[in-house]
Amino acid sequence: MAMLHLVNKSPYDASSLETASSIMKGDDAMLLIEDGVYAAVRNGKAAASLEGLKVSVLGPDLAARGIGEDKLIDGVTVVDYAGFVDMVEANDKVQSWL
Amino acid sequence: MAMLHLVNKSPYDASSLETASSIMKGDDAMLLIEDGVYAAVRNGKAAASLEGLKVSVLGPDLAARGIGEDKLIDGVTVVDYAGFVDMVEANDKVQSWL
Amino acid sequence: MSEIKKFMYVNRKAPYGTIYAWEALEVILIGAAFEQDVSLAFMDDGVYQLTKGQDTTGIGMKNFSPTYSALGDYEITKIYVDKESLEERGLSLDDLQHLVWEDEDEDWAEKDSIRLVSRTELADVLAEQDVLFNF
Amino acid sequence: MSEIKKFMYVNRKAPYGTIYAWEALEVILIGAAFEQDVSLAFMDDGVYQLTKGQDTTGIGMKNFSPTYSALGDYEITKIYVDKESLEERGLSLDDLQHLVWEDEDEDWAEKDSIRLVSRTELADVLAEQDVLFNF
Amino acid sequence: MKLTIQVNEGPYQHQSADSAYFFTKAALEKGHKIYRVFFYHDGVNNGTRLTTPPQDDRNIVNRWSELAKEHDLDMVVCVAAAQRRGIVDDGEAQRNGKDATNIADGFRISGLGQLVEGAIQSDRLVVFGD
Amino acid sequence: MKLTIQVNEGPYQHQSADSAYFFTKAALEKGHKIYRVFFYHDGVNNGTRLTTPPQDDRNIVNRWSELAKEHDLDMVVCVAAAQRRGIVDDGEAQRNGKDATNIADGFRISGLGQLVEGAIQSDRLVVFGD
Numbered sequence: 216m217a218m219l220h221l222v223n224k225s226p227y228d229a230s231s232l233e234t235a236s237s238i239m240k241g242d243d244a245m246l247l248i249e250d251g252v253y254a255a256v257r258n259g260k261a262a263a264s265l266e267g268l269k270v271s272v273l274g275p276d277l278a279a280r281g282i283g284e285d286k287l288i289d290g291v292t293v294v295d296y297a298g299f300v301d302m303v304e305a306n307d308k309v310q311s312w313l
Numbered sequence: 314m315a316m317l318h319l320v321n322k323s324p325y326d327a328s329s330l331e332t333a334s335s336i337m338k339g340d341d342a343m344l345l346i347e348d349g350v351y352a353a354v355r356n357g358k359a360a361a362s363l364e365g366l367k368v369s370v371l372g373p374d375l376a377a378r379g380i381g382e383d384k385l386i387d388g389v390t391v392v393d394y395a396g397f398v399d400m401v402e403a404n405d406k407v408q409s410w411l
Numbered sequence: 412m413s414e415i416k417k418f419m420y421v422n423r424k425a426p427y428g429t430i431y432a433w434e435a436l437e438v439i440l441i442g443a444a445f446e447q448d449v450s451l452a453f454m455d456d457g458v459y460q461l462t463k464g465q466d467t468t469g470i471g472m473k474n475f476s477p478t479y480s481a482l483g484d485y486e487i488t489k490i491y492v493d494k495e496s497l498e499e500r501g502l503s504l505d506d507l508q509h510l511v512w513e514d515e516d517e518d519w520a521e522k523d524s525i526r527l528v529s530r531t532e533l534a535d536v537l538a539e540q541d542v543l544f545n546f
Numbered sequence: 547m548s549e550i551k552k553f554m555y556v557n558r559k560a561p562y563g564t565i566y567a568w569e570a571l572e573v574i575l576i577g578a579a580f581e582q583d584v585s586l587a588f589m590d591d592g593v594y595q596l597t598k599g600q601d602t603t604g605i606g607m608k609n610f611s612p613t614y615s616a617l618g619d620y621e622i623t624k625i626y627v628d629k630e631s632l633e634e635r636g637l638s639l640d641d642l643q644h645l646v647w648e649d650e651d652e653d654w655a656e657k658d659s660i661r662l663v664s665r666t667e668l669a670d671v672l673a674e675q676d677v678l679f680n681f
Numbered sequence: 682m683k684l685t686i687q688v689n690e691g692p693y694q695h696q697s698a699d700s701a702y703f704f705t706k707a708a709l710e711k712g713h714k715i716y717r718v719f720f721y722h723d724g725v726n727n728g729t730r731l732t733t734p735p736q737d738d739r740n741i742v743n744r745w746s747e748l749a750k751e752h753d754l755d756m757v758v759c760v761a762a763a764q765r766r767g768i769v770d771d772g773e774a775q776r777n778g779k780d781a782t783n784i785a786d787g788f789r790i791s792g793l794g795q796l797v798e799g800a801i802q803s804d805r806l807v808v809f810g811d
Numbered sequence: 812m813k814l815t816i817q818v819n820e821g822p823y824q825h826q827s828a829d830s831a832y833f834f835t836k837a838a839l840e841k842g843h844k845i846y847r848v849f850f851y852h853d854g855v856n857n858g859t860r861l862t863t864p865p866q867d868d869r870n871i872v873n874r875w876s877e878l879a880k881e882h883d884l885d886m887v888v889c890v891a892a893a894q895r896r897g898i899v900d901d902g903e904a905q906r907n908g909k910d911a912t913n914i915a916d917g918f919r920i921s922g923l924g925q926l927v928e929g930a931i932q933s934d935r936l937v938v939f940g941d
Binding site: 221223224248249250275276295296297299300301303304308309311313 | 812814819826827830833834836837838840841843935936937938939940941
C-alpha cells in the first residue's frame, strides 16, 4: 500500500514538507512540484528534511524556477509530467499535502 | 515612523510571523488577525516568537476560533475592529505579512 | 466496483481563515450517503477545527462547528486527532469538542469518536486507506 | 499632496507557484510613471524571483524574469535583497540576475541595482518608507 | 485619516475578503475617509453579481455594494486582473467580444494606476490578502 | 488506470490550476482514462468563459474546454462552490434569478456527490490545490 506524497509549497514558507516527511513510510515516494521543488536545493536548509526519503522533483517546475539539476541534493530523481503520471500509477494512493 | 505589522496566518503553517518579528523595531506594533491569532495562545510553541513585542489580537477572530482570552500569553491586548482602525491610525504605515 | 473503499478525509487547515474546513465538511456529509468505510484525520492546523466554544458572531460567518457533533449520526465514528499537533499548539483534548456516536450493536451505548494518536500511529492509519481526500 | 513619497514594494513570494510576483511587477511598472521614490525588497521566498536561467517552456507560463533587468530603465535602482533569506535557501548573489542601472549624472556609468542587506539593515530600510506595498 | 484598502482574495475562499469589509466599515463608522477600495489578484472576484451564497451565510458581494452605496465608496476592480479571471462590465464585454457581463453594483473596472494613485493620495494603504 | 482529478484553485492565481491541466493531459497521452475532473473550492472559477488573458499568456479556460472536447472529458463544477463564487449555467441562472451565465464550453455544474462517486469509481484520486 505505498503512497505518493505530493508537496507543492516552499518548505521555507509552509509546513507541508515537514508533515509529509513525518508521515512517509518505507515504500512511500515523494514528488516535489510547483514551489515544493525548492526543498531539493543542495545547500538549502530544508534539504535535511529529505534525508533517507525517496524523492523526485518535477523537471518543468525546476526549470521554470531557474534551478539547474546540478544544484540538487544527491539521489533525487527528476521526472517530467509523464513520469508524474507513472508515479501516481506505481503507488496505491496519493496524498497532496496542500 | 512606527509601523503596524499585520499577521494573518497561523504560525504553525506559515513563516510570516517569524519574518514579522525579525523586522519589528522599538515602537512598532503587531496585530494578529484571522488565523494569525493562534500565535498568542499561551502554551503554544509559537508564543515564544512574540516575547518582548507589542502584540494585539483581533477579538472577533479569537472568539470565532474558540480561544478564550484567558488562554492568551500575558501582555497581549485584545482589540475589536474599531481598535484595529485606531492601530492603523496610530502607526505611520502598515505592513501586511501576506 | 461495488466493494467498499476505505475513505480518509485528511483535515489540515484552521477553520474560518479559509473555507477549506467547511467545504471539506460538505464533502464528508455528502460522502456519508455512499456507505464507504469513512475515517477523518485532524492534524496540523486541522486540530483547530474541533475546538469548543467557537463564536463567529463578530466575523459574520456561519459557525459550522456544531456540525462535527452530528458526524456520529452519519455513522462517522473514526475521528483521528494527531497528538503532536495538539501539543505543539498548546491544546489538549479538553479544548476540543467531545464527539460521540451511539453503537447500535451495544444497545446504543455512547462511545467516543475521537481517537488521539501519535504521528507514527497516524501514519499507520493513513497507510491502510484506499482513498485520501486532502484538505 | 504633490510631495514625493517613499514607496517600497515588499516581495516575499516565489515566482510561478502563485501569480503574486508577476502581478507585483505589473504594479511596480505602472507605479514607475508616478515618479515617487521607489525601492524594492526581496526577502523570504521573494529572493527566488531574481534567479538566473528561468525557463518556463515546460509549464506553459510566460517567463517574466527578463522584466527585472528592465527595471533600471524605469529608474528603479534600489533593489534590496535579504542576505539571510538567500543563505537559508542555499543561494548566493551569483545565482541571481545581475541587475544594473545607468547613472545619468555620471555619464551613464553602469551601476549595480542590487544591495545585499542583512535582516537588520532591511528592517531599517523598511522603517524609513512612507508606503509599503505587500506581496 | 484617508485610507486606501487593497483586497487580494476572492469571496468565501479566504477570510481576508471578510476582514477587508469589516475593517472598511469600522473605519467609516469612526469617521475616516475611504479614498478607494482596490480589488486586485483574485480580489476582483468580489465584484461579480452572479454569486448565490446559501441562505444562512453572508452575501459578501452585496455587502460591498451596499456599503459603497451608503458611503459613496470608490470600488475599483483592476482591469488586468479582471481580464485574467473573467470579471466583465459593458465596456470590457464590448472590447473583448464577450457575450455577458457579471460586474456587481458599485464596482468599476480601471487600471492599476488607481492603486498607486490611491497610495499617494491616502494617509495609509492597508492590504488584505493571503 | 482510471483517474479522478480534483482542482481546488482558480485560473492564474495559483499554479495548481496549471499543474492539474498538464497532469491530466499527460495521463491521457499515456492512455489512461480520466473518469472525471472535479472543480471544487475556487477551482470552479476555471469554468468561466469570461476570461481574456493577455495575448502572450496561456488561456487556461480554453485549454480545458479543448482538452474536454478532444477526449470527451467529464468536467464537473461543484454546484455549492459555484453558487458562492458566481459560476452560472442556464439552469442555475433560472433557479437563482440571475440575468447572465458565464460557464464555459465543456463544463457542467453538478453536486459534490460526483466527487465522491468519482473517487469510488476511479483507481486514483489526485488533488491539485493550495
